[in-house]
Amino acid sequence: MAKHKISLTINGAAHEAEVDSRLLLVHLIRENLRLTGTHVGCDTTHCGACTVIVDGQPVKSCTMLAVQANGAKIMTVEGLEQGGKLSAVQEGFTEKHALQCGFCTPGMMMTCTALLERNKKPSEQEIREAISGNLCRCTGYVNIVRAVQYAAEKLA
Numbered sequence: 001m002a003k004h005k006i007s008l009t010i011n012g013a014a015h016e017a018e019v020d021s022r023l024l025l026v027h028l029i030r031e032n033l034r035l036t037g038t039h040v041g042c043d044t045t046h047c048g049a050c051t052v053i054v055d056g057q058p059v060k061s062c063t064m065l066a067v068q069a070n071g072a073k074i075m076t077v078e079g080l081e082q083g084g085k086l087s088a089v090q091e092g093f094t095e096k097h098a099l100q101c102g103f104c105t106p107g108m109m110m111t112c113t114a115l116l117e118r119n120k121k122p123s124e125q126e127i128r129e130a131i132s133g134n135l136c137r138c139t140g141y142v143n144i145v146r147a148v149q150y151a152a153e154k155l156a
């Protein structure tokens with residue numbers, strides 16, 4: 001198996017790694033870097049639990065090879081809180097009770113964070129479209145939409 005040297009930035013910190021060609025980005029994040037807030041649900045690009053932000057775009061990290069992330073700036077759920085302060089999206093999820101079991105929540109919050117970076121005032125329809133690749137078996141999505149609306153108002 002060929003090995004590749006890669007360097008990338010995760011949550012503001014530079015990392016270098018030597019990885020197999022076949023290593024998935026989610027496994028680099030969880031197993032090599034021990035950032036286990038990024039979850040693995042389906043491993044087949046359906047559930048969105050593994051979503052991280054790669055160069056500003058929400059990406060299902062079970063769908064991307066670690067070598068493809070060479071040179072990228074990545075944010076995981078661990079990067080949302082800054083200096084002990086929750087991000088607006090994290091606060092929204094707390095205030096609006098937008099989770100139950102919490103398994104989908106890290107990926108959901110990364111998708112919502114990327115949405116609010118490209119659209120400061122999304123409509124309900126736009127929020128629902130943005131999270132359509134993130135499956136939640138618990139909440140019914142209503143409170144997730146409210147959480148994003150809360151975060152949008154807070155950031156306005």
Ligand code: FES
Pocket residue numbers: 039040041042043044045046047048049050051060061062063
């Ligand atoms: S674990 Fe990546 S989409 Fe489900």
Ligand code: FES
Pocket residue numbers: 098099100101102103104105135136137138139
């Ligand atoms: S809160 Fe349980 S899957 Fe979303």
